[in-house]
Amino acid sequence: MDPQQKNPLRDFAPQLERTSIQGYAWIAFLLGVIGLGFYAFMDQVLNGHIVTGMRDNVVWGVYIVNFIFFMGVSYAGALISGTLHLFKTAWRKPVIRMAEFITVISLLIGPCFILLCIGRLDRLPYLILFGRIQSPITWDVIAISTDIFGCFIFLYLAILRDLATLRDYELLQLPKWRKKIYKTLALGYTGTPEQQERLNRATDIMATMVIAIAIIVYSVLAWIFSVTLQPGWHSTIFGPYFVIAAVYSGSAVLIISMWVFRKVYHLEEYITKKHFVSVGVIMLVLAAFFGYFTFSDYLTKWYGSEKNDELLIQLLFKKFYWPFIISNYVGVLLPLIVVGIARFRTIRNITLTAVVVVIALWLNRYIIVVPTLESPYLPIQDARPEWLNYSATWVEWSLTATGVAVFCLLFTLASKFITIVPVSGIEGEGKKEDVLI
Amino acid sequence: MFFLLALGSLVIQPERSFAEGNTDSTSTAVESKLALNYLCGADTVTLTATLGIKKGDATLALKNAWVELTASNGTICKLLGKAKTDQEGNAVIKAASSGLPADKDGMVAFSAKFAGNAKYPAAEASFKAKPAKIRLFFSIEDSLRILKVTATEKNEKGEEIAIPKEKVLIYIPRLFSLLKIGEIALDEQGTGTMEFPKEIVGDTLGNLMVVAKIEENDKFGFVQGQNIINWGVHKQYYKAEVPSRELWTPIAPLWMIITLIVMLAGVWAHYIYAVYELVMIRRLSKKDKPLF
Numbered sequence: 001m002d003p004q005q006k007n008p009l010r011d012f013a014p015q016l017e018r019t020s021i022q023g024y025a026w027i028a029f030l031l032g033v034i035g036l037g038f039y040a041f042m043d044q045v046l047n048g049h050i051v052t053g054m055r056d057n058v059v060w061g062v063y064i065v066n067f068i069f070f071m072g073v074s075y076a077g078a079l080i081s082g083t084l085h086l087f088k089t090a091w092r093k094p095v096i097r098m099a100e101f102i103t104v105i106s107l108l109i110g111p112c113f114i115l116l117c118i119g120r121l122d123r124l125p126y127l128i129l130f131g132r133i134q135s136p137i138t139w140d141v142i143a144i145s146t147d148i149f150g151c152f153i154f155l156y157l158a159i160l161r162d163l164a165t166l167r168d169y170e171l172l173q174l175p176k177w178r179k180k181i182y183k184t185l186a187l188g189y190t191g192t193p194e195q196q197e198r199l200n201r202a203t204d205i206m207a208t209m210v211i212a213i214a215i216i217v218y219s220v221l222a223w224i225f226s227v228t229l230q231p232g233w234h235s236t237i238f239g240p241y242f243v244i245a246a247v248y249s250g251s252a253v254l255i256i257s258m259w260v261f262r263k264v265y266h267l268e269e270y271i272t273k274k275h276f277v278s279v280g281v282i283m284l285v286l287a288a289f290f291g292y293f294t295f296s297d298y299l300t301k302w303y304g305s306e307k308n309d310e311l312l313i314q315l316l317f318k319k320f321y322w323p324f325i326i327s328n329y330v331g332v333l334l335p336l337i338v339v340g341i342a343r344f345r346t347i348r349n350i351t352l353t354a355v356v357v358v359i360a361l362w363l364n365r366y367i368i369v370v371p372t373l374e375s376p377y378l379p380i381q382d383a384r385p386e387w388l389n390y391s392a393t394w395v396e397w398s399l400t401a402t403g404v405a406v407f408c409l410l411f412t413l414a415s416k417f418i419t420i421v422p423v424s425g426i427e428g429e430g431k432k433e434d435v436l437i
Numbered sequence: 438m439f440f441l442l443a444l445g446s447l448v449i450q451p452e453r454s455f456a457e458g459n460t461d462s463t464s465t466a467v468e469s470k471l472a473l474n475y476l477c478g479a480d481t482v483t484l485t486a487t488l489g490i491k492k493g494d495a496t497l498a499l500k501n502a503w504v505e506l507t508a509s510n511g512t513i514c515k516l517l518g519k520a521k522t523d524q525e526g527n528a529v530i531k532a533a534s535s536g537l538p539a540d541k542d543g544m545v546a547f548s549a550k551f552a553g554n555a556k557y558p559a560a561e562a563s564f565k566a567k568p569a570k571i572r573l574f575f576s577i578e579d580s581l582r583i584l585k586v587t588a589t590e591k592n593e594k595g596e597e598i599a600i601p602k603e604k605v606l607i608y609i610p611r612l613f614s615l616l617k618i619g620e621i622a623l624d625e626q627g628t629g630t631m632e633f634p635k636e637i638v639g640d641t642l643g644n645l646m647v648v649a650k651i652e653e654n655d656k657f658g659f660v661q662g663q664n665i666i667n668w669g670v671h672k673q674y675y676k677a678e679v680p681s682r683e684l685w686t687p688i689a690p691l692w693m694i695i696t697l698i699v700m701l702a703g704v705w706a707h708y709i710y711a712v713y714e715l716v717m718i719r720r721l722s723k724k725d726k727p728l729f
Contacts, residue, residue: 133689133697134682142697146704153711160718187715188722195718202714209707216700 009169012419015265016166017173019416030409037402040395041116049119051395058373058390063117065365066403069249070110071144071221072242072361075214076250077103078151080282081158082211086204091278094271094421098257100155101420102250103210105410107148109403116399136224143217150213154206156185160199161424164189218243225368231308232301232372241293248286249361255279255354257411259347261420270421273347277339280350283357284339291332294364298328308377315371323363331360467492469560471504473549477568477660481531484517486549488526490557498526499557505550506530510538517547534568543567543591544656564658569600571649571662575633582633582668586621586649588660599627600657608648609637615648639669 019027044051054061081099084092115121131138163186166172167179189195222242225233235241255276262271301309316324338344338353370390392400467490474485486504489496499522506517506528515538520528528549537545546565553559567590574585584607588600603623608615618637621629639645644667651660681690688694 132684133693134684134686139697142701146701149708150704153708157711157715160715187719189718190722192721195721198714198718198721202711205707206711209704213704 009165009172009419009423011269012265012421012423013172015415016417016419023412027409027412030405030412033405034402034409037399037405040398040402044116044395044399045121051393053391053393053396054117055387055390057376057388058370060117060369060373061390062366062392062396062400063113064369065362066400067110067113067117068221068242068365068369069362070106070113070403070407072218072246072365073250073253074103074106074110074147074151075218075243076247077101077106077254078147078154078210078214079247080250080254082154082207082214085158085207086211091275094267094275095254095258095279097158097418097420097422098261099250099254100158101411101414102253102257103151104155105407105414107144107151108410109406111144113399113403136220136227139220140217140224143213143220147210147213147217150206150210154203154210157199157203157206158422159418160186160189161191162418162422164191165424166418214246215243218246229377230372231306231312231375231377232368235297235301237293237297241297244286244289244293245361245364248283248290249358251279251283251286252354252357252361255283255351256358259351259354261415265415265420267421276347276350277345280335280339280345280353283350283354284335287332287335287357291328291336294328294332308375311375312371315375316367320367320371323367327360327364327367331357331364467557469499469551469553469557470496471549471551471560471562473547473562473564475547475564475566475658477534477566477570477658479570479572479662480534482534482537482547482568484530484532484547484549486520486522486528486551486562488522488528488551488560498522498524500524500526502526502528502551502554502557504528505552506532507548507550508532508537509546509548510540510544511546513538534570537568539567541593543593566658567656569651569657569660570597571605571651571660573647573649573662573664575664575666575668582635583630584621584633584647585628585630586623586662588623588627588651590657599623599625600651601625601627603627603651603654603657605629606650606652607631608650610646610648621649633666633668635668635670637669638672639667641672641674643667643669643671645669 052061052063054063077099081096081103083089084096084099115124118124127138127141131141133139163182167182167186189199219239219242222238226235226238228234258271258275258279262268298313302313334353334356338349374389470489470491472487472489474487476483476485484506486506488499488502488504490499502522503519504522505519508515508517517532518530520530522528539545544565544567546563548561548563551557551560569588569590572587572589574587576583576585586605586607588603588605589597590600592598601623602625605621605623606617607619607621608617610616618634619631621631623629633647637645644665646663646665648661648663650662651657653659682693
């Protein structure tokens with residue numbers, strides 16, 4: 001039997017074997033952005049945080065916003081991939097790998113922004129040496145590090161079958177060292193019933209764990225805010241609100257990833273409109289939940305009429321008017337309209353909506369962090385205006401762009417290492433439906 | 438990115454946490470503003486020169502600039518010293534109040550001078566005042582706590598004479614600023630008294646710093662005296678009977694420790710099980726056949 005005709009990898013071989021000129025140009029561009037970020041980072045290291053917009057009053061800025069955003073995207077990837085796996089969702093295969101990549105890559109980038117926010121990186125070991133269990137910061141450190149291990153194990157289990165497939169497919173024109181890596185990482189998996197049973201059991205367990213951990217870890221992150229008495233943060237629904245916002249933003253990032261890889265690797269046959277609509281419906285449901293939580297949070301603050309909450313809401317509707325509107329109105333209503341009304345439900349519209357949702361959710365984190373710090377309970381004395389108001393500097397924007405660039409670069413490299421759509425479920429032309437459904 | 442941050446953590450210098458000498462770098466026309474504040478203590482005078490740069494409507498503090506402070510009586514000019522401005526633009530010098538050149542009325546003209554540089558023009562400020570002294574005495578009379586204040590100046594012979602009919606304000610330093618607790622009007626002998634309040638919280642021993650001030654006086658400027666007395670309410674630090682959430686408690690609450698251990702043990706046990714399954718898959722591979 002002709003293996004070239006039979007093996008499903010033939011559709012995915014080009015993405016693994018070759019990188020086009022545009023591909024190299026894209027990687028070079030990303031490296032250029034990362035280079036700019038390195039320059040900004042060195043400026044911050046050498047001159048201190050005075051080069052950022054953070055001051056005595058507003059001690060958290062876009063670094064923390066980025067941290068929350070990337071961690072949210074990561075947990076969303078874990079929740080989506082874990083849920084799709086556990087419920088054996090029929091259409092999951094073309095998108096589940098992307099969700100798994102999103103989980104791990106975002107999880108590597110998010111914590112870096114915390115490190116950028118720390119003024120004295122040389123004191124970082126103190127977190128371990130003198131960490132207090134009573135501190136939510138310690139909870140976060142423990143939770144994130146636990147999550148990183150869990151997500152890596154889950155990703156590894158999820159790609160093991162494909163690693164074995166890549167190892168065994170002789171027609172794949174790859175350098176020897178890559179073949180050797182596949183061979184080593186495949187752990188000798190050959191798909192015997194016992195191996196399959198063990199792999200399925202481990203994957204099911206880890207899928208359950210990553211869902212539970214993602215919820216707990218993102219709740220811990222929310223509690224860092226909500227256990228304080230700061231206006232806008234001291235909310236009992238912040239845990240579930242953060243989790244919903246995270247999955248919401250992650251579903252949008254997943255749709256954008258699907259669109260990009262579909263275009264770049266010509267996967268129109270595998271990632272169809274059905275997949276966009278399916279993930280779009282997830283996004284729609286999450287948009288409704290997100291809108292409900294947002295309304296519930298601000299309604300109780302507004303109706304309670306506590307002085308500082310009122311000041312905060314006034315600030316949101318004046319100085320932060322457009323971010324507030326885009327985040328909490330446009331970001332909620334657009335998916336409901338575009339995905340909800342069948343006439344608008346096209347791949348392009350769903351993807352554009354996802355882009356708007358990503359921007360809206362980033363702004364949502366911004367208006368959670370910054371306005372509260374600009375309206376503190378204890379005003380500092382003799383403060384200069386620039387200490388009271390926050391405005392991100394080029395250093396912060398450069399490092400933000402670097403975070404996005406690193407995300408794109410790692411995603412690109414990951415897709416060059418292993419197929420972006422799992423191929424182990426297809427054993428021949430006749431079984432292609434396993435992927436297509 | 439981790440590598441970059443790790444590299445940064447190695448080269449970071451604590452002293453460089455904030456920019457050094459990062460003054461206004463613009464070359465457009467600017468105006469230097471110098472203000473001089475004077476405070477006369479028991480034996481010293483404190484001069485604070487505040488240097489700012491006015492550019493348009495904004496005034497920014499100028500740091501790392503040298504300011505020269507002098508005292509003069511019109512004929513003799515004594516250099517008190519040079520000081521560098523800090524982040525707030527303040528250059529502070531303390532000088533002994535004895536030996537300052539005074540005119541026939543005992544007045545001393547203090548002046549601050551910023552010589553200017555290529556970027557910022559020179560500026561000067563001056564202040565004239567007569568050194569004076571405030572003393573605080575504490576006594577108990579008929580079970581009442583009495584604070585007595587005296588204010589003196591020196592005559593041309595160098596003898597201390599009373600300052601009559603002036604208003605002295607009484608303060609207690611608190612966390613952010615001075616808490617005003619009363620006013621005393623001095624009599625002809627430069628003396629005044631007030632009953633000291635009983636409810637003010639001091640340190641753990643009840644010690645209180647009491648500050649008496651003459652403020653914005655045409656002749657004496659700002660004069661300050663201070664003394665310590667243990668008339669405060671003893672501060673009681675809260676001591677939790679059981680471990681609570683506070684970071685300074687020796688150990689976290691038991692429920693928190695148990696929850697953490699149970700959750701971490703549960704999660705990591707599943708991780709270990711998943712890794713165990715991977716190890717078993719590896720072991721089983723010897724008898725397996727290739728997929729293709």
